[in-house]
Amino acid sequence: MxxxxxxxxxxxxxxxxxxxxxxxxxxxxxxxxxxxxxxxxxxxxxxxxxxxxxxxxxxxxxxxxxxxxxxxxxxxxxxxxxxxxxxxxxxxxxxxxxxxxxxxxxxxxxxxxxxVLQVGHIERFSAVYRALTERVSRPLFIESVRAGPVRERANDVDVVLDLMIHDIDIVAGLAGAPIETIQAVGMPVVNATSDIANARLTFENGVVATVTANRIAEKVERVMRVYETDRYTVCDFADSRIAEFERTGDLKTDGLAAVRTGEQTIEREDSLANEIAHFVSCVRTGAQPAVGGFAGREALRIAQGVIESVSDHQRRFAAAPAVPAAGPVSAHVEV
Known part of the structure; x- marks a missing residue:
C-alpha cells in the first residue's frame, strides 16, 4: 500500500x-x-x-x-x-x-x-525487555514480581488477567517450552476477584518460574530474576535497569572475587509507540507479529490455569473447619 x-x-x-x-x-x-x-x-x-x-x-x-x-x-x-x-x-x-x-x-x-491479529502484551516492546532477552540463553529458574497500589481502573478482571499475564507471557517465551504444571494461590482483598496471586509454573523442559502479582501493594515493583548456570540476570521493568551476576572463578578459593557484577540503565523507549509501530509494519509488509494470536492464546491458557488453581485452593480452604487462633507465646519455657 x-x-x-x-x-x-x-x-x-x-x-x-x-x-x-x-x-x-x-x-x-x-x-x-x-x-x-x-x-x-x-x-x-x-x-x-x-x-x-x-x-x-x-x-x-x-x-x-x-x-x-x-x-x-x-x-x-x-x-x-x-x-x-x-x-x-x-x-x-x-x-x-x-x-x-x-x-x-x-x-x-x-x-x-x-x-494481522496482534495481542497487546506491551512489555514485549520495552527496551529493557529487549535487553533481557539479549542476555538470557538457557534459564533454569525465573522469579518475577509485579505489584502496584490500588487503582480505580482495570479492576474488571482478576489480578492474574490484569497484571500477572504480562509476566506469564514473558516467562513462557523465555522458557521456550510448553507448560507442564501449575500451582497457584490467591486472594481477593478489596475487589470481588483476586487482588494478589502467586503461581509456580513448571515447563516441560524443566524450567521453573514463580510469578507474583499484587494490585494492592504500597508501591510499584516490576522485577524479574532469571537464573542460569553460573549466572543470573535481574531485570527491573519499572526502573529500566539490568543487573548481571556471573561466576568467573572458584567461590571456595576466591570468594566474592569470583563473581563478576555489572549494572546498566537501559534508555527508555515508548513501549506503546513501539507496539503500534510494529503492528502497522506487519499490516504494511505482511510479516507475522511478534505477539500474534497463538502467543496471546498461550498466555491466556496459562493464566486460566492459574485462576483455576487459585479457585481450587480457595474452595478447599473455605470448606475446611476454622482453626482457633493461637494464644500469645510465653517468653518462659520450662525444660
Missing part, C-alpha cells in the same frame, strides 16, 4: 486514548476514526486529532484498514470478530479474549482472511 493506512480505535478509555495518540503521531498511518459508547468522550478525542467519532464499531467498516480494540475483555471477541470478518486487521489489548474458545475463533478468522 502506497498511501497511509487508515487506523481506528475502539474504546476511548484510559488506555484507548493513548492508542489514538500514537496512531495520530505515526507517519505511516492516519487516525481516521474512534469509537466509544460514550459519544462525548469519542468526540473529544476526535476533535483533538481531527478524525471521525462513532458509537458503533460497525461504522468503522469501509473507513479503516486496521484497528486497536481497547474495550473490556468480555467484549474483545465480539468487537474483534466483527472487524476481522470485515477484513480489518486487529490489535487486541491483552488478554486476547475471555475464553480459549473465543481466542481460537479470532485466530481462525484472521488466518482465513490473511489478516
Amino acid at each position: 502506497s498511501s497511509p493506512l487508515r487506523a481506528g480505535v475502539i474504546g476511548i478509555g484510559y488506555f484507548g486514548r493513548f492508542h489514538a495518540r500514537h496512531y495520530a503521531l505515526n507517519p505511516d498511518v492516519t487516525l481516521a476514526a474512534v469509537v466509544d459508547r460514550n459519544h462525548d468522550r469519542a468526540q473529544a478525542i476526535a476533535d483533538e486529532y481531527g478524525c471521525e467519532a462513532f458509537t458503533d464499531p460497525a461504522d468503522l467498516i469501509g473507513r479503516v484498514d486496521l484497528v486497536s480494540v481497547a474495550v473490556p475483555t468480555a467484549n474483545h471477541h465480539a468487537m474483534a470478530g466483527q472487524l476481522l470478518s470485515a477484513g480489518i486487521h486487529c490489535l487486541v489489548e491483552k488478554p486476547i479474549a475471555a475464553t480459549l474458545a473465543e481466542a481460537d475463533e479470532l485466530i481462525a478468522l484472521a488466518d482465513a482472511r490473511n489478516l
Whole structure:
C-alpha cells in the first residue's frame, strides 16, 4: 500500500486514548476514526486529532484498514470478530479474549482472511525487555514480581488477567517450552476477584518460574530474576535497569572475587509507540507479529490455569473447619 493506512480505535478509555495518540503521531498511518459508547468522550478525542467519532464499531467498516480494540475483555471477541470478518486487521489489548474458545475463533478468522491479529502484551516492546532477552540463553529458574497500589481502573478482571499475564507471557517465551504444571494461590482483598496471586509454573523442559502479582501493594515493583548456570540476570521493568551476576572463578578459593557484577540503565523507549509501530509494519509488509494470536492464546491458557488453581485452593480452604487462633507465646519455657 502506497498511501497511509487508515487506523481506528475502539474504546476511548484510559488506555484507548493513548492508542489514538500514537496512531495520530505515526507517519505511516492516519487516525481516521474512534469509537466509544460514550459519544462525548469519542468526540473529544476526535476533535483533538481531527478524525471521525462513532458509537458503533460497525461504522468503522469501509473507513479503516486496521484497528486497536481497547474495550473490556468480555467484549474483545465480539468487537474483534466483527472487524476481522470485515477484513480489518486487529490489535487486541491483552488478554486476547475471555475464553480459549473465543481466542481460537479470532485466530481462525484472521488466518482465513490473511489478516494481522496482534495481542497487546506491551512489555514485549520495552527496551529493557529487549535487553533481557539479549542476555538470557538457557534459564533454569525465573522469579518475577509485579505489584502496584490500588487503582480505580482495570479492576474488571482478576489480578492474574490484569497484571500477572504480562509476566506469564514473558516467562513462557523465555522458557521456550510448553507448560507442564501449575500451582497457584490467591486472594481477593478489596475487589470481588483476586487482588494478589502467586503461581509456580513448571515447563516441560524443566524450567521453573514463580510469578507474583499484587494490585494492592504500597508501591510499584516490576522485577524479574532469571537464573542460569553460573549466572543470573535481574531485570527491573519499572526502573529500566539490568543487573548481571556471573561466576568467573572458584567461590571456595576466591570468594566474592569470583563473581563478576555489572549494572546498566537501559534508555527508555515508548513501549506503546513501539507496539503500534510494529503492528502497522506487519499490516504494511505482511510479516507475522511478534505477539500474534497463538502467543496471546498461550498466555491466556496459562493464566486460566492459574485462576483455576487459585479457585481450587480457595474452595478447599473455605470448606475446611476454622482453626482457633493461637494464644500469645510465653517468653518462659520450662525444660
